[in-house]
């Protein structure tokens with residue numbers, strides 16, 4: 559059973575193969591209408607359940623389109639409309655869904671919910687974001703970086719802001735794809751120390767630098783994300799904004815990175831909070847390529863999970 563739950567727990571060679579397949583599949587359908595089918599139909603006859611316990615634009619639409627382009631069908635479900643969290647166990651839900659569908663993509667809150675679903679499902683489960691990680695996003699980001707600048711191995715990636723779920727998956731990816739990772743942000747919002755230790759144990763050079771201008775020196779890629787994630791209490795908003803304001807990605811900060819550094823943000827963004835509009839729309843930014851590449855990267859992930 560091939561679940562796609564996290565990057566550090568998936569074989570590095572297989573992750574690399576998925577990136578290469580995504581690139582090839584993207585090239586093979588270049589210029590076609592979005593709704594046109596791929597030449598081969600590897601998901602023909604397959605039904606995929608896309609379950610969301612949190613809002614989503616990109617994950618929902620890119621998975622739905624990807625499955626359709628490969629000849630499969632989808633069911634997009636809101637956690638609130640299901641019995642999830644209304645008394646039926648996750649384990650029983652997993653067993654039931656496995657009798658109807660061929661693959662489950664789940665966006666949920668607790669990591670434990672995802673793992674329980676995977677443990678009891680008899681079909682593959684894909685992590686569509688939890689409070690702790692967002693591996694599909696970083697697969698799209700690796701594809702995006704390499705399309706623009708070549709291999710990411712040996713490059714310096716700098717995360718500025720909240721050490722959140724997306725940051726965690728970048729740390730996981732650093733060990734698998736061989737890049738250096740620097741975090742810059744306030745100490746209270748550091749990435750999970752276990753993830754930092756895990757990356758270091760895999761030989762990743764991980765630095766924590768409180769001064770954002772020093773942090774981005776020599777950076778090939780600067781990344782940020784919202785200051786308040788979907789799982790964060792709204793009551794934390796003002797405190798987080800005060801703590802994170804020095805870490806806003808501005809043109810001045812980008813000017814301290816390498817001249818050809820890229821800027822990424824998984825979106826949705828709060829413009830002129832975590833990054834200025836000048837950066838988001840500026841020459842370093844590849845934010846909409848990242849969004850597009852969710853589609854291509856996830857098509858390769860779906861194929862890997864299903865072995866097709």
Ligand code: CP
Pocket residue numbers: 613614615616617618687695824825826
């Ligand atoms: N980046 C991302 O996962 O976006 P959505 O929340 O819109 O799916």
Ligand code: NVA
Pocket residue numbers: 687722723724783784786787788789824825826
């Ligand atoms: N860190 C954000 C990512 C959204 C795609 C969140 O979890 O809300």
